[in-house]
Amino acid sequence: MYRIAKKQKLNATVTLMEIEAPLIAKKAEPGQFIILRVNEEGERIPLTVADFDRERGTVTIIFQIVGATTEKLNHLEEGDCLQDFVGPLGTPSHVEGLRKVAVVGGGVGCAIAYPIAKKLHQLGAEVHSIVGFRNEELVILEEQFREVSDRFVLMTDDGSCGEKGLVTNALQKLIDAGEQYDEVIAIGPLIMMKFVVRLTKQYNIKTVVSMNPIMIDGTGMCGGCRLTVGGKTKFACVDGPDFDGFEVDFDEAMARSSIYKPFERHAYEEACHLFEKEVR
């Protein structure tokens, strides 16, 4: 069992938790993920390692309440335990040797982008962070990003905070202003990553994306998380989750991510009913 050492609400639907998992905390690197199970009947869900404290032996996860499992997870409190917590899984993000990087995060994807920005900053790279949210209420990790970024651009769809527009608008502006990036690292919804790649391809700026397909075991034994990358089938849990954005078949990935939609909707409503909560 893995104890929840800290729980913090980041916004209405996004929660941060620090989980006691000393072995994972000792090994985890930015870009890696964990798989957790809330309880005995629970499903296995992947969540990216948002931070870790090697000394305290904790791993930070940040999750958005989107369905039954994240709803149940959000109902646990400090001191409660998770049934299973396994990792670190996947290949760490490649950060060595990069001198100037644009880190682009969308929504809860910012929780994954942050540790990478932090690592790059620690390694002495010039970090430009562009983060986007639907509106002011959904903004997370602003302070943390500012601390590790040489430039920080906050975008909201409705202009309620920062600048109005999409992350691609901000990235375009920086490129137009003559910023030369070794690499763009984009993490967020599939549609956002697809459009970042469409933009950076025009300028041939190497772009790495962090993929988030459906997973079960996360150790390479089922292929549920497979993607087409450069015309070849790859397993995101072992070959990724980071891939060269120019090579990823986003349309296929988006189709595959919707396979259990009806089941998920039903499960979520049941979970909400269980907690007597209205489904948005």
Added chain:
Amino acid sequence: MPNMSLKKNEMPSQEPNVRNKNFSEVALGYTAEQAVDEANRCLNCKNRPCVGGCPVNIAIPDFIQEVQKGNFEEAYQIIAKSSSLPAVCGRVCPQESQCEAKCVRGIKGEPVAIGRLERFVADWHNDHSKEAPKRPAPLGRRVAIVGSGPSGLTCAGDLAKLGYDVTVFEALHTAGGVLVYGIPEFRLPKAIVQKEIDTLKELGVKVETNMVIGRVLSVDELLEDGFEAVFIGSGAGLPRFMNIPGENLKGVYSANEFLTRVNLMKSYRDNSDTPIQHAKKVAVVGGGNVAMDAARCAKRLGAEEVSIVYRRSEKELPARAEEVEHAKEEGIVFRLLHNPTKILGNEEGFVSGMECVEMELGEPDASGRRRPVEKAGSEFILEADCVIMAIGTSPNPLIKTTTEGLETQKWGGIIVEEETGLTSRPAVYAGGDAVTGAATVILAMGAGKTAASAIHEYLQKKEK
């Protein structure tokens, strides 16, 4: 009085049309009377060929003698000397090609039902015996086992019986390997696997789940942490795909994914959070035991039509004859000498069908099996809303890529000395599917046994 009946006592089992709608065990097991009666068919012959046919050399006539006398616990103790998982082996071993293939009674008539008797004895023990297994005097020496499948559990059991301090590291949240995620409940109830693992724990074996060796700890770190030897029994869990168009459509599963969702995550139960597609027409590609398991699970999930699509003929099916028989009884359709060429999808990206081509058998290939050749112009479309690929698995590369100096075959199998299971790294042993590629439960157990005795010999020579 020996029982001279030419036939085995039949195994009571659920009716095909009842069992293909539930996940309860198909075969119900012998009653005590049926077991004693079947045991009386054993002639207790002097040269005991059956023992040689058993990969772990259980003293078969000896335990059967005890069953004849109704001494079921004594019978269990005899089996337990050689096997750590008798309730499992009695159920899933291909006895027809092992112990029972060598039985003298099989020359004229059917062999003694050794597997069914082993199962009966193990179940009897599990139901009746309250006594915890006796722990040997601890040697104070630690051995790490990577993977809790049949090879790892056997190796762990044998070493624990010798007094070693054994820790098994398992990547998933439940121990058992293929016994829990692969083989379905209706062939091997998970409570039985758990019971066998609990017995090992009573012997002193520690089982740590959620431990992916190669990520959270490497093999080298285990050795640095004070484990004096490591046994790698990480299996062959990496699924193969055919690389035909449409394989990434929604509704195409590897058999591993489909079976993991069903067996480990219990997605057939209402209270499970793990979803699974409830398809109407399912095509399972492949002809091994895994294909049979996947097809029979799909049927139980409510599919109207489930087909096995296999490129060779019935004679070449690698699955056990009994499994093929059971699948047929349950209404699985066999489309033999057929091969998929393309999976078709609808506008939403879900599977809508599979283009297949008819095959005929040509000349034997290097392996001695007749090579299937496509019949020109025979393409047709098989309607399907789910396709399950059960065409084999390879060893997972995680251990290989994180253990320096560990030599492997081109296809990923770990290279070992056959007699000991020793790898290219000192103190590191391996066995089971991680070495051989996908094979059988009992072969994996045999390898675990071999490695356990080699590890014992190695550690006896080595200074503490």
